[in-house]
Amino acid sequence: MSEDVLKYWRLAALVGVGAALYFAGTHPELQPYFELDYLRSLADQAGMAGMATFVGVFVAGYLMQIPGMIFVVAALLGWGPIAGGLIAFVGALLASVANFWAVRAVGGSLLSEVENDWVKKMLGKLDDHPVRTVVVLRTFFFMNPVMHLPLVLSGVPFRPYIIGSLVGLIAPIAVISLSLDTVMAWLNLG
Template sequence: MALPIAMTRYRRLILLALLLLTVLLTVELTGLREQFSLPALRALLEANLAVGLLLFVLAFVIGNLIQLPGWPFLAAAILALGTVVGGLVTYMAACVSCLVTFQVVKGLGGSALRDIDKPLAKKILSRLDRHPVRSVVLLRLLFQTMPALNYTLALSGVKRRDYLLGTLLGLPLPLLVYCFFFDRIARVLQLV
């Protein structure tokens, strides 16, 4: 006996919520949460660059999954590696993080937003369908790596290729602005 489509959708969303709750609880109960602080991320990158970079990307992915903003990662990378290298490392880590989050959320939640039967939702999704890459670029310019944006786009049914291309094109400008901002703050506070 096949399940009704709505039941399947709700099961997928419940499974997604359970997975994310499990990740969040694991991070909290194991003490990993402290590793997402600016000093801990900076120390991670300064201790051993090769291993530090891999762990930095992993931390960014987990942080994005549990709804942490991206700015502490960028600030830590700039403080540890300098503005240019820190910015490039953050760009790479942000793109990987956004793509992993997209895959996990889409894999578990499917395109649940497509099932919303409201005129405003249908209008927004039709605009996304007409210009998916441009829409993702504009959303990245405004919201950068915001975890809620990653979840929403994953559940919207946007194609992975369009999501990735929009992310790759939309992140550099806001990250560049943040790089100069954090570099300036670090210089004023004499942290570098």
Template sequence: MQQNKRLLAVALFLGTLLAVFELSGLRDHFSLTFLQQQIAENRVSGLLVFVLLFSLGNLIQIPGWVFLAAAVLTLGRIWGGLATYVAASISCALTFFTIRLVGGDVLRQLKSKTAVRILGQLDARPIRSVVLLRVLFQTVPALNYALALSGIRFRQYFTGTLLGLPLPIILYCLFFDYLAKMLRIPGVQ
């Protein structure tokens, strides 16, 4: 019964957060154009806004590639990739702490054989598991929620995140840089 309350609390928290962003018009600030404008107008405050929006966006299901594309198109593939790596890492950490605070380790309380088997694999090789999941799914919010609710230690979660994010970010940076050059988007060398 307690696990149902925790899962419901997480769902209500995320639903309320999404509703606030939708109804207030804040979701409009998650566009490629807005993000590029923020970064271009003032590098320091623009990057801080970028990190904040990436973190909030991760909680409300905004895909990380939107942020990466904005950073690469504005800063280039190297600096854009680095900015995205930092923002994604901070975003994953904030999501972990927020969801863990609301839902605890509720997935540990599930009695399903599948859940026990999956958590057993996570327990056996936590860092390796998170690295693999990050390479495959990057910063997908559902993955962040599941890992936060799984009971994994933050140190293992964050280490796996830091090790798993570079490869997909590099590949996306190359892709967006190539795409921008092929489409001759202004400002991209």
């Protein structure tokens, strides 16, 4: 099989798997499991099993393209700013790692093979400073699944990706942890 045909098969598989996961996440029977009330009740469960289950649901939900913010808020509401922040951080990091390996396994590094000059210029900046680029993207786009896909398909190696994610997730989770009570009170959601 030629390399061009393989690229198209990988792209088709990525679109198919991504669409299937997205539709699973938005399916009416599964959707209640990713709503704030359910996640909050899951977070309220005592013990390590509740935390592990919550992190597992976080990882599964992020694979289904559900924004990570809802999981972070649920962890903070369920366990408070310190423990909830740590659980949210672990869940966000594991969800990012799972998504990285899932996307890379199916789609490879398709964007690094694009022959467009603009794409090559943008990826050149990523190649020059991969950790810094991932830190900036994680800090500003946090757990947005839309940002994640092109980043993984760019061919960024796993080590810079995980280091950049570790550092880049700290500030957003800390800010959300420290300001959640204020925002909840302001919106009368407490």
